[in-house]
Amino acid sequence: MGLKENVEAIKQELSTEEQFLESVIKAEGFFKKYKKLLIALGTLLVVGFLAYAAMEYIKNRDLQQANQALALLQSNPEDQAALDTLKSKKPELYELYIFSQAVKSSDVAKLQKVEKELKDPVLKDLATFQSAALSQDSEGLQGYAEKQGAMLREVSILDDAFLLFEEGKNKEAREMLKQIPVTSSLYQVVQNFMHYQK
Structure with a gap:
Protein backbone atom coordinates (compact mmCIF):
# COMPACT_ATOMS: atom_id res chain seq x y z
CA MET A 1 0.00 0.00 0.00
CA GLY A 2 2.85 2.39 0.66
CA LEU A 3 4.16 1.97 -2.87
CA LYS A 4 0.74 2.51 -4.41
CA GLU A 5 0.25 5.71 -2.38
CA ASN A 6 3.70 6.96 -3.42
CA VAL A 7 2.93 6.35 -7.09
CA GLU A 8 -0.38 8.23 -6.73
CA ALA A 9 1.37 11.12 -4.96
CA ILE A 10 4.01 11.31 -7.73
CA LYS A 11 1.29 11.26 -10.42
CA GLN A 12 -0.59 14.02 -8.64
CA GLU A 13 2.61 16.08 -8.25
CA LEU A 14 3.45 15.65 -11.94
CA SER A 15 -0.10 16.61 -12.86
CA THR A 16 0.18 19.79 -10.76
CA GLU A 17 3.54 20.67 -12.34
CA GLU A 18 2.10 20.03 -15.80
CA GLN A 19 -0.81 22.35 -15.07
CA PHE A 20 1.60 25.02 -13.80
CA LEU A 21 3.81 24.70 -16.89
CA GLU A 22 0.76 24.73 -19.12
CA SER A 23 -0.51 27.98 -17.54
CA VAL A 24 2.97 29.56 -17.85
CA ILE A 25 3.09 28.62 -21.53
CA LYS A 26 -0.43 30.04 -22.06
CA ALA A 27 0.55 33.27 -20.28
CA GLU A 28 3.69 33.54 -22.39
CA GLY A 29 1.63 33.00 -25.55
CA PHE A 30 -0.89 35.62 -24.42
CA PHE A 31 1.92 38.10 -23.69
CA LYS A 32 3.57 37.46 -27.07
CA LYS A 33 0.24 37.81 -28.85
CA TYR A 34 -0.71 41.07 -27.11
CA LYS A 35 2.77 42.42 -26.35
CA LYS A 36 2.34 45.70 -28.24
CA LEU A 37 -1.11 46.31 -26.81
CA LEU A 38 0.06 45.64 -23.24
CA ILE A 39 3.07 47.94 -23.65
CA ALA A 40 0.84 50.65 -25.15
CA LEU A 41 -1.62 50.27 -22.27
CA GLY A 42 1.18 50.49 -19.70
CA THR A 43 2.63 53.54 -21.44
CA LEU A 44 -0.80 55.15 -21.58
CA LEU A 45 -1.29 54.60 -17.85
CA VAL A 46 2.10 56.16 -17.04
CA VAL A 47 1.46 59.14 -19.33
CA GLY A 48 -2.02 59.58 -17.86
CA PHE A 49 -0.65 59.57 -14.33
CA LEU A 50 2.07 62.09 -15.25
CA ALA A 51 -0.47 64.36 -16.99
CA TYR A 52 -2.75 64.24 -13.94
CA ALA A 53 0.16 65.05 -11.62
CA ALA A 54 1.20 67.97 -13.86
CA MET A 55 -2.35 69.35 -13.98
CA GLU A 56 -2.64 69.18 -10.18
CA TYR A 57 0.70 70.95 -9.83
CA ILE A 58 -0.37 73.74 -12.21
CA LYS A 59 -3.74 74.07 -10.47
CA ASN A 60 -2.08 74.40 -7.05
CA ARG A 61 0.50 76.87 -8.38
CA ASP A 62 -2.24 79.03 -9.92
CA LEU A 63 -4.20 78.93 -6.67
CA GLN A 64 -1.16 80.05 -4.69
CA GLN A 65 -0.44 82.86 -7.14
CA ALA A 66 -4.08 83.99 -7.02
CA ASN A 67 -4.03 83.98 -3.22
CA GLN A 68 -0.82 86.02 -3.20
CA ALA A 69 -2.33 88.49 -5.67
CA LEU A 70 -5.46 88.82 -3.53
CA ALA A 71 -3.34 89.44 -0.43
CA LEU A 72 -1.45 92.16 -2.32
CA LEU A 73 -4.72 93.72 -3.48
CA GLN A 74 -6.05 93.79 0.06
CA SER A 75 -3.04 95.81 1.16
CA ASN A 76 -2.88 97.91 -2.03
CA PRO A 77 -6.12 97.95 -4.10
CA GLU A 78 -4.41 99.93 -6.88
CA ASP A 79 -1.85 97.19 -7.69
CA GLN A 80 -2.61 96.55 -11.38
CA ALA A 81 -0.12 93.68 -11.72
CA ALA A 82 -1.79 91.81 -8.85
CA LEU A 83 -5.21 92.50 -10.39
CA ASP A 84 -4.06 91.10 -13.75
CA THR A 85 -2.59 88.03 -12.04
CA LEU A 86 -5.84 87.44 -10.19
CA LYS A 87 -7.83 87.84 -13.43
CA SER A 88 -5.69 85.32 -15.33
CA LYS A 89 -5.28 82.73 -12.56
CA LYS A 90 -8.72 82.76 -10.89
CA PRO A 91 -11.35 84.67 -12.92
CA GLU A 92 -14.12 83.83 -10.43
CA LEU A 93 -12.16 85.35 -7.55
CA TYR A 94 -11.32 88.35 -9.73
CA GLU A 95 -15.03 88.97 -10.41
CA LEU A 96 -15.84 88.70 -6.71
CA TYR A 97 -13.03 91.14 -5.89
CA ILE A 98 -14.04 93.80 -8.43
CA PHE A 99 -17.67 93.48 -7.36
CA SER A 100 -16.76 93.93 -3.70
CA GLN A 101 -14.61 96.95 -4.53
CA ALA A 102 -17.43 98.54 -6.55
CA VAL A 103 -19.92 97.97 -3.72
CA LYS A 104 -17.44 99.29 -1.17
CA SER A 105 -16.95 102.49 -3.19
CA SER A 106 -20.73 103.06 -3.54
CA ASP A 107 -20.00 104.43 -7.01
CA VAL A 108 -22.98 103.72 -9.28
CA ALA A 109 -21.02 104.25 -12.51
CA LYS A 110 -18.29 101.87 -11.36
CA LEU A 111 -20.91 99.32 -10.30
CA GLN A 112 -22.66 99.52 -13.69
CA LYS A 113 -19.31 99.05 -15.45
CA VAL A 114 -18.52 96.03 -13.29
CA GLU A 115 -22.03 94.65 -13.89
CA LYS A 116 -21.35 94.51 -17.64
CA GLU A 117 -18.02 92.75 -17.06
CA LEU A 118 -19.36 90.04 -14.74
CA LYS A 119 -20.04 86.54 -16.06
CA ASP A 120 -21.17 84.94 -12.80
CA PRO A 121 -25.00 85.08 -12.76
CA VAL A 122 -25.23 85.50 -8.98
CA LEU A 123 -22.80 88.42 -8.90
CA LYS A 124 -24.45 89.95 -11.97
CA ASP A 125 -27.83 89.75 -10.22
CA LEU A 126 -26.44 91.35 -7.06
CA ALA A 127 -24.72 94.08 -9.09
CA THR A 128 -27.97 94.88 -10.92
CA PHE A 129 -29.84 95.26 -7.64
CA GLN A 130 -27.05 97.21 -5.96
CA SER A 131 -26.78 99.60 -8.90
CA ALA A 132 -30.53 100.33 -8.89
CA ALA A 133 -30.61 100.67 -5.09
CA LEU A 134 -27.61 103.01 -4.90
CA SER A 135 -28.92 105.25 -7.66
CA GLN A 136 -32.38 105.21 -6.04
CA ASP A 137 -33.78 104.35 -9.45
CA SER A 138 -37.44 103.39 -8.96
CA GLU A 139 -37.75 102.03 -12.50
CA GLY A 140 -34.55 100.04 -12.09
CA LEU A 141 -35.81 98.54 -8.83
CA GLN A 142 -39.17 97.68 -10.41
CA GLY A 143 -37.43 96.15 -13.41
CA TYR A 144 -35.22 94.10 -11.13
CA ALA A 145 -38.20 92.92 -9.03
CA GLU A 146 -40.04 91.80 -12.19
CA LYS A 147 -37.01 89.93 -13.51
CA GLN A 148 -37.36 86.14 -13.45
CA GLY A 149 -35.19 84.61 -10.70
CA ALA A 150 -34.22 87.89 -9.02
CA MET A 151 -32.60 86.87 -5.75
CA LEU A 152 -33.38 90.07 -3.89
CA ARG A 153 -36.84 90.60 -5.35
CA GLU A 154 -38.53 91.36 -2.03
CA VAL A 155 -35.75 93.70 -0.91
CA SER A 156 -36.08 95.50 -4.23
CA ILE A 157 -39.83 95.92 -3.70
CA LEU A 158 -39.17 97.21 -0.19
CA ASP A 159 -36.58 99.72 -1.46
CA ASP A 160 -38.91 100.90 -4.20
CA ALA A 161 -41.80 101.31 -1.73
CA PHE A 162 -39.52 103.32 0.54
CA LEU A 163 -38.69 105.65 -2.36
CA LEU A 164 -42.42 106.06 -3.04
CA PHE A 165 -43.06 106.87 0.63
CA GLU A 166 -40.28 109.46 0.44
CA GLU A 167 -42.03 111.05 -2.55
CA GLY A 168 -45.32 111.10 -0.63
CA LYS A 169 -46.94 108.43 -2.83
CA ASN A 170 -48.21 106.45 0.14
CA LYS A 171 -51.05 104.66 -1.66
CA GLU A 172 -48.74 103.39 -4.43
CA ALA A 173 -46.16 102.34 -1.85
CA ARG A 174 -48.70 100.33 0.13
CA GLU A 175 -49.90 98.62 -3.05
CA MET A 176 -46.32 97.72 -3.86
CA LEU A 177 -45.72 96.33 -0.37
CA LYS A 178 -48.70 93.98 -0.82
CA GLN A 191 -45.94 95.77 8.61
CA ASN A 192 -43.75 98.43 10.20
CA PHE A 193 -43.84 100.47 7.00
CA MET A 194 -47.63 100.21 6.89
CA HIS A 195 -47.88 101.31 10.52
CA TYR A 196 -45.46 104.23 10.46
CA GLN A 197 -46.20 105.58 6.98
CA LYS A 198 -49.91 106.39 7.37
Whole structure:
Protein backbone atom coordinates (compact mmCIF):
# COMPACT_ATOMS: atom_id res chain seq x y z
CA MET A 1 0.00 0.00 0.00
CA GLY A 2 2.85 2.39 0.66
CA LEU A 3 4.16 1.97 -2.87
CA LYS A 4 0.74 2.51 -4.41
CA GLU A 5 0.25 5.71 -2.38
CA ASN A 6 3.70 6.96 -3.42
CA VAL A 7 2.93 6.35 -7.09
CA GLU A 8 -0.38 8.23 -6.73
CA ALA A 9 1.37 11.12 -4.96
CA ILE A 10 4.01 11.31 -7.73
CA LYS A 11 1.29 11.26 -10.42
CA GLN A 12 -0.59 14.02 -8.64
CA GLU A 13 2.61 16.08 -8.25
CA LEU A 14 3.45 15.65 -11.94
CA SER A 15 -0.10 16.61 -12.86
CA THR A 16 0.18 19.79 -10.76
CA GLU A 17 3.54 20.67 -12.34
CA GLU A 18 2.10 20.03 -15.80
CA GLN A 19 -0.81 22.35 -15.07
CA PHE A 20 1.60 25.02 -13.80
CA LEU A 21 3.81 24.70 -16.89
CA GLU A 22 0.76 24.73 -19.12
CA SER A 23 -0.51 27.98 -17.54
CA VAL A 24 2.97 29.56 -17.85
CA ILE A 25 3.09 28.62 -21.53
CA LYS A 26 -0.43 30.04 -22.06
CA ALA A 27 0.55 33.27 -20.28
CA GLU A 28 3.69 33.54 -22.39
CA GLY A 29 1.63 33.00 -25.55
CA PHE A 30 -0.89 35.62 -24.42
CA PHE A 31 1.92 38.10 -23.69
CA LYS A 32 3.57 37.46 -27.07
CA LYS A 33 0.24 37.81 -28.85
CA TYR A 34 -0.71 41.07 -27.11
CA LYS A 35 2.77 42.42 -26.35
CA LYS A 36 2.34 45.70 -28.24
CA LEU A 37 -1.11 46.31 -26.81
CA LEU A 38 0.06 45.64 -23.24
CA ILE A 39 3.07 47.94 -23.65
CA ALA A 40 0.84 50.65 -25.15
CA LEU A 41 -1.62 50.27 -22.27
CA GLY A 42 1.18 50.49 -19.70
CA THR A 43 2.63 53.54 -21.44
CA LEU A 44 -0.80 55.15 -21.58
CA LEU A 45 -1.29 54.60 -17.85
CA VAL A 46 2.10 56.16 -17.04
CA VAL A 47 1.46 59.14 -19.33
CA GLY A 48 -2.02 59.58 -17.86
CA PHE A 49 -0.65 59.57 -14.33
CA LEU A 50 2.07 62.09 -15.25
CA ALA A 51 -0.47 64.36 -16.99
CA TYR A 52 -2.75 64.24 -13.94
CA ALA A 53 0.16 65.05 -11.62
CA ALA A 54 1.20 67.97 -13.86
CA MET A 55 -2.35 69.35 -13.98
CA GLU A 56 -2.64 69.18 -10.18
CA TYR A 57 0.70 70.95 -9.83
CA ILE A 58 -0.37 73.74 -12.21
CA LYS A 59 -3.74 74.07 -10.47
CA ASN A 60 -2.08 74.40 -7.05
CA ARG A 61 0.50 76.87 -8.38
CA ASP A 62 -2.24 79.03 -9.92
CA LEU A 63 -4.20 78.93 -6.67
CA GLN A 64 -1.16 80.05 -4.69
CA GLN A 65 -0.44 82.86 -7.14
CA ALA A 66 -4.08 83.99 -7.02
CA ASN A 67 -4.03 83.98 -3.22
CA GLN A 68 -0.82 86.02 -3.20
CA ALA A 69 -2.33 88.49 -5.67
CA LEU A 70 -5.46 88.82 -3.53
CA ALA A 71 -3.34 89.44 -0.43
CA LEU A 72 -1.45 92.16 -2.32
CA LEU A 73 -4.72 93.72 -3.48
CA GLN A 74 -6.05 93.79 0.06
CA SER A 75 -3.04 95.81 1.16
CA ASN A 76 -2.88 97.91 -2.03
CA PRO A 77 -6.12 97.95 -4.10
CA GLU A 78 -4.41 99.93 -6.88
CA ASP A 79 -1.85 97.19 -7.69
CA GLN A 80 -2.61 96.55 -11.38
CA ALA A 81 -0.12 93.68 -11.72
CA ALA A 82 -1.79 91.81 -8.85
CA LEU A 83 -5.21 92.50 -10.39
CA ASP A 84 -4.06 91.10 -13.75
CA THR A 85 -2.59 88.03 -12.04
CA LEU A 86 -5.84 87.44 -10.19
CA LYS A 87 -7.83 87.84 -13.43
CA SER A 88 -5.69 85.32 -15.33
CA LYS A 89 -5.28 82.73 -12.56
CA LYS A 90 -8.72 82.76 -10.89
CA PRO A 91 -11.35 84.67 -12.92
CA GLU A 92 -14.12 83.83 -10.43
CA LEU A 93 -12.16 85.35 -7.55
CA TYR A 94 -11.32 88.35 -9.73
CA GLU A 95 -15.03 88.97 -10.41
CA LEU A 96 -15.84 88.70 -6.71
CA TYR A 97 -13.03 91.14 -5.89
CA ILE A 98 -14.04 93.80 -8.43
CA PHE A 99 -17.67 93.48 -7.36
CA SER A 100 -16.76 93.93 -3.70
CA GLN A 101 -14.61 96.95 -4.53
CA ALA A 102 -17.43 98.54 -6.55
CA VAL A 103 -19.92 97.97 -3.72
CA LYS A 104 -17.44 99.29 -1.17
CA SER A 105 -16.95 102.49 -3.19
CA SER A 106 -20.73 103.06 -3.54
CA ASP A 107 -20.00 104.43 -7.01
CA VAL A 108 -22.98 103.72 -9.28
CA ALA A 109 -21.02 104.25 -12.51
CA LYS A 110 -18.29 101.87 -11.36
CA LEU A 111 -20.91 99.32 -10.30
CA GLN A 112 -22.66 99.52 -13.69
CA LYS A 113 -19.31 99.05 -15.45
CA VAL A 114 -18.52 96.03 -13.29
CA GLU A 115 -22.03 94.65 -13.89
CA LYS A 116 -21.35 94.51 -17.64
CA GLU A 117 -18.02 92.75 -17.06
CA LEU A 118 -19.36 90.04 -14.74
CA LYS A 119 -20.04 86.54 -16.06
CA ASP A 120 -21.17 84.94 -12.80
CA PRO A 121 -25.00 85.08 -12.76
CA VAL A 122 -25.23 85.50 -8.98
CA LEU A 123 -22.80 88.42 -8.90
CA LYS A 124 -24.45 89.95 -11.97
CA ASP A 125 -27.83 89.75 -10.22
CA LEU A 126 -26.44 91.35 -7.06
CA ALA A 127 -24.72 94.08 -9.09
CA THR A 128 -27.97 94.88 -10.92
CA PHE A 129 -29.84 95.26 -7.64
CA GLN A 130 -27.05 97.21 -5.96
CA SER A 131 -26.78 99.60 -8.90
CA ALA A 132 -30.53 100.33 -8.89
CA ALA A 133 -30.61 100.67 -5.09
CA LEU A 134 -27.61 103.01 -4.90
CA SER A 135 -28.92 105.25 -7.66
CA GLN A 136 -32.38 105.21 -6.04
CA ASP A 137 -33.78 104.35 -9.45
CA SER A 138 -37.44 103.39 -8.96
CA GLU A 139 -37.75 102.03 -12.50
CA GLY A 140 -34.55 100.04 -12.09
CA LEU A 141 -35.81 98.54 -8.83
CA GLN A 142 -39.17 97.68 -10.41
CA GLY A 143 -37.43 96.15 -13.41
CA TYR A 144 -35.22 94.10 -11.13
CA ALA A 145 -38.20 92.92 -9.03
CA GLU A 146 -40.04 91.80 -12.19
CA LYS A 147 -37.01 89.93 -13.51
CA GLN A 148 -37.36 86.14 -13.45
CA GLY A 149 -35.19 84.61 -10.70
CA ALA A 150 -34.22 87.89 -9.02
CA MET A 151 -32.60 86.87 -5.75
CA LEU A 152 -33.38 90.07 -3.89
CA ARG A 153 -36.84 90.60 -5.35
CA GLU A 154 -38.53 91.36 -2.03
CA VAL A 155 -35.75 93.70 -0.91
CA SER A 156 -36.08 95.50 -4.23
CA ILE A 157 -39.83 95.92 -3.70
CA LEU A 158 -39.17 97.21 -0.19
CA ASP A 159 -36.58 99.72 -1.46
CA ASP A 160 -38.91 100.90 -4.20
CA ALA A 161 -41.80 101.31 -1.73
CA PHE A 162 -39.52 103.32 0.54
CA LEU A 163 -38.69 105.65 -2.36
CA LEU A 164 -42.42 106.06 -3.04
CA PHE A 165 -43.06 106.87 0.63
CA GLU A 166 -40.28 109.46 0.44
CA GLU A 167 -42.03 111.05 -2.55
CA GLY A 168 -45.32 111.10 -0.63
CA LYS A 169 -46.94 108.43 -2.83
CA ASN A 170 -48.21 106.45 0.14
CA LYS A 171 -51.05 104.66 -1.66
CA GLU A 172 -48.74 103.39 -4.43
CA ALA A 173 -46.16 102.34 -1.85
CA ARG A 174 -48.70 100.33 0.13
CA GLU A 175 -49.90 98.62 -3.05
CA MET A 176 -46.32 97.72 -3.86
CA LEU A 177 -45.72 96.33 -0.37
CA LYS A 178 -48.70 93.98 -0.82
CA GLN A 179 -46.55 92.05 -3.32
CA ILE A 180 -44.42 90.75 -0.45
CA PRO A 181 -45.99 87.52 0.85
CA VAL A 182 -46.90 86.94 4.49
CA THR A 183 -44.39 84.08 4.60
CA SER A 184 -41.49 86.39 3.74
CA SER A 185 -38.83 87.12 6.32
CA LEU A 186 -39.35 90.80 5.42
CA TYR A 187 -43.06 90.77 6.23
CA GLN A 188 -42.50 92.30 9.69
CA VAL A 189 -40.64 95.19 8.03
CA VAL A 190 -43.57 95.59 5.63
CA GLN A 191 -45.94 95.77 8.61
CA ASN A 192 -43.75 98.43 10.20
CA PHE A 193 -43.84 100.47 7.00
CA MET A 194 -47.63 100.21 6.89
CA HIS A 195 -47.88 101.31 10.52
CA TYR A 196 -45.46 104.23 10.46
CA GLN A 197 -46.20 105.58 6.98
CA LYS A 198 -49.91 106.39 7.37
